[in-house]
Amino acid sequence: MRNIKLTLEYDGTDFVGWQSQTNGRNVQDEITKVLDQVLQEPITLVGAGRTDSGVHARGQVANFKTNSSLGVSSILNALNGTLPEDIYVHAATEVNEKFHARFDARERLYKYYISLIPSAIGRQYHWYVKYDLDLSCMNEVAAMLLGEHDFESFTKAEALVPHHRCTILKSEWTKTSTMPTYEIRANRFLHGMVRALVGTMVDIGRGYIPISAFENIMAAKDRRKAGMAVPPNGLFLEEVTY
């Protein structure tokens, strides 16, 4: 069977997330529906990351097996011609039959966008924060995340996760005019991890939690010690590396 890899983008605003589910419009079902029709066989689509409701993706990766001999550019054109406009597939390539979008991913890169100015335009793509933020203080915390750590304090209890250790390869706040942006690259992410980390760093950056408390929050392995999860609309899955 042929194995096809897709690189795609979506606007998470009107989706309940990546994953197939009965309670709402999701990206996986939208794409699968088109592929079933185009390839005339039932398709199983595997995504690299299960983004939550309202979370966006600029570089989501997925793969599927097919018996069809339809060329990849025809598949790509059929997808973009049929999919709703909040999904766009940038590339379709034939890959080794062993390639698995989720298990073979080595690194994922997420970005979180904050705006310090309230706005109507682009409100779907950032979180408005009304506090002054001490970005150098937030960058001190961001740097403490680098390397391998246990992130149990930043995820919901989930029975299926074997352990909570993640290796963080990049963790940095930058700022363009009035938009502080956080970038985090890691070998793996736990459910809700980026949004809990950003929430905790914002609490520190606005002076609500002292920076000295961070190591204890991390060591506690208790979600209740960390800050609130920030809204999903500021979060983007930017890139998956294999």
Next chain:
Amino acid sequence: MRNIKLTLEYDGTDFVGWQSQTNGRNVQDEITKVLDQVLQEPITLVGAGRTDSGVHARGQVANFKTNSSLGVSSILNALNGTLPEDIYVHAATEVNEKFHARFDARERLYKYYISLIPSAIGRQYHWYVKYDLDLSCMNEVAAMLLGEHDFESFTKAEALVPHHRCTILKSEWTKTSTMPTYEIRANRFLHGMVRALVGTMVDIGRGYIPISAFENIMAAKDRRKAGMAVPPNGLFLEEVTY
């Protein structure tokens, strides 16, 4: 009576435009509805520019008269606390009773955003163009617009307009990575003018119309000679100057 000036932003995606009308959700009615309630009297809201369906505004200006003694910051808070999230009022100030948002406007600045890459994210805020565009050629045309000209070729026939002369103060294409952006500042704009101008310049930039044809298009005073109107979602009313 007090005269209050509002500076506001809106995402035009889900509006049929600025102006009050019976056939759809419009910005003027949304704001008037809140003002009526907050000020407990019927309010007439005057906008500086009547943006079309789907057109956005970052710096729309409006004014209204009121007998209420409610402070401007209370009015501002009431508006932003009640208005839907696709409208945001940046400022409310008390102005001279003679101030008229539309008639007193000296200059308006519009921007039009093009993307050369198709996308799901941000698709509401630009027009995707699949052609290569010769931006220096488009800038030659843009420069020809400077000064006072008759723009009848770039507007629909409208009985109420006394003449079609506009003085263009700025007209320039710039490009940030894959986004060519057109900026035009003028003393006045005719209905559909920016979108017809952009459509004509894009036709020239992609080699569909020769640059030498532009002067004739302008001189023809015939809308049919110019290019198609480009989609509204790339257009932003950026600023109104008094």
